[in-house]
Amino acid sequence: MKQHTVTDSPYGPLTLVADDGVLCGLYMTGQRHRPPEETFGTRDDTLFAETEEQLKAYFAGELKQFTVELRLTGTPFQRSVWDQLRRIPYGETRTYGRLADALGTPTASRAVGLANGRNPIGIIVPCHRVIGANGGLTGYGGGLERKQRLLDFERGAALF
Known part of the structure; x- marks a missing residue:
C-alpha cells in the first residue's frame, strides 16, 4: 500500500x-x-x-550518506545504474561514461543517462552527481539550476 x-x-x-x-x-x-x-x-x-x-x-551539512531503507523499482539495468549512483561519494561527481565502465558496459553511456533520468529517489540516490564527459552539467530531472545548487552545496560553496 x-x-x-x-x-x-x-x-x-x-x-x-x-x-x-x-x-x-x-x-x-x-x-x-x-x-x-x-x-x-x-x-x-x-x-x-x-x-x-x-x-x-x-x-544542514551534517549527513553525507543516507541509511534509510529504499525500494527501487525499475529494470535490472536501471537498478544497477542506481546502485552505482549510491557509490559516488558526497561532494564528488562521475561522468556517464565512467558509470558505464563501472557497469562493464563502456559503450552504454547514453543508456546510463536514461536510467539516471528515471531515478525515482532523487537526492538520496544522488543522480545530481553525474556530469557530462566534458565536465559540464547535463540534464537533471529537477532542473539544471537545482543540480548546480546541490553540487555547490556538497562542495561547501553554499550552506542552507
Whole structure:
C-alpha cells in the first residue's frame, strides 16, 4: 500500500512516497518523469520521520550518506545504474561514461543517462552527481539550476 507526505527543503517541496512503509520515491516539484499524484497513495505525515530527519541533517551539512531503507523499482539495468549512483561519494561527481565502465558496459553511456533520468529517489540516490564527459552539467530531472545548487552545496560553496 502506497503512502506519501510532502516535506519542505531548500529546493522546494519534496514528495516522499513509501510502498508498505519503505521509501520508493522522492520527487521535486516540476520534476521530469514525476509520476501522477494519484499514484502516491494516501497522505500520512507520520510515516516518514526517519527520512525527514536524514534529509534535514543532509541539508544542514551534517549527513553525507543516507541509511534509510529504499525500494527501487525499475529494470535490472536501471537498478544497477542506481546502485552505482549510491557509490559516488558526497561532494564528488562521475561522468556517464565512467558509470558505464563501472557497469562493464563502456559503450552504454547514453543508456546510463536514461536510467539516471528515471531515478525515482532523487537526492538520496544522488543522480545530481553525474556530469557530462566534458565536465559540464547535463540534464537533471529537477532542473539544471537545482543540480548546480546541490553540487555547490556538497562542495561547501553554499550552506542552507
